[in-house]
Amino acid sequence: MSNPLPKRIIKETARLVSDPVPGITAVPNEENLRHFQVEIQGPSESPYAGGLFKLELYLPEDYPMEPPKVRFLTKIYHPNIDRLGRICLDVLKNNWSPALQIRTILLSIQALLASPNPHDPLANDVAKEWLDNESAALQKAKECTEKYAK
């Protein structure tokens, strides 16, 4: 029933395996080659350091005209990631370009962990804490990493 996988997806998948991005793994699901299990290491010098975060990524039918869909499966305390793991990131929405790839998107997510943006929040309560009392927020993010991302 389903159309053959576009060459671009095959190429991207092959390269993710042969030349992986440091700190990031992405493995396609055998039953659905558009659905990837992703693991991202928390960037050092961030409250997520030492954590390993699981995500899932799906390439919709219209990829690369449409961006991939990505969400966190590991609980994380971050102003741009909500309780269901949804991510607020411009390149996943309005600023998507078909020149971007799975690897560049995953790198952008890793960069988002290193530099949270509480001025464009998805999790309002977390963002408020981040702006009101940053050190407490960083401590919470650290504790959450210890608790869920090990």
Place this chain on the structure above:
Amino acid sequence: MKVEFKKVHCVCAWSWDIHQTENDLKIDDTHESPQAKPSNNNDEEEDVCGICRVTYNGMCPNCTNPQVPCCLVVGECNHVFHVHCITKWLKQSSSKGLCPMCRQFFSLNKQLVINKPQLAAFENLNSKKHSVHFLLADANDEMLLD
């Protein structure tokens, strides 16, 4: 033994030759010389369409009919795409009319012969896009008023 030719079929092969023009303008230090084509299969190094990542000579995934040649077009910004790929992208309002590679407003380089047959179609696309822009701008204004 005597060999007698009964019939001769002429065949020819061709390929897009825009490698040169693109390289002259490409700021890419990984290419030492335009002639030396790297033979590794590293995606970034080959001449591939920036959207579908199929080689320039290959048929893009948006081709519906193998009889219709999958042409290339070159933007003012010198980025090269299969005409089918870039048209599909620009038709989406989410593209905002921008080149996928450099995010500048995408229009064809009118000086290049390769673009000639496509100029009219892209003019049309651009004018449509402008009207979409105005509509979007209006909608945003209304939202602000609310």
Place this chain on the structure above:
Amino acid sequence: MSKVPRSFRLLEELEKGEKGGSQACSYGLADGDDITMTNWNGTILGAPNCVHANRIYFVSITCGPNYPDEPPHIKFVSKINLDCVDQTTGDVKPEALHILQNWKRSHTMEDILLELRKEMITPNNKKLPQPAEGSTF
């Protein structure tokens, strides 16, 4: 068409539900922290011009690990007398509701809620006496 995985499909439904699609029903996650998005609450506004008019029915929906390849489980919380609803538990009997019996991957929770609403005005159901408004199973 490629198969949208369970989680992204449920997120799509959640976003549609949050935007408020149909006037006749609503649905949302029972627990906003549940990353598996298994338990949902739904409401159905009673069909007009019958005994159900102006009533609001609460249902709980359970989307198992194989949703949307398999239909969700639906249970009425508010008491209602319908052919397809088990009168002791409130469970919707899958064999008695066309959409559950002939489940397709493209069907959504909203489709089920709207179909249940249509059930209220079938000739069979229209005549049935209804429990007092606001009682629960």
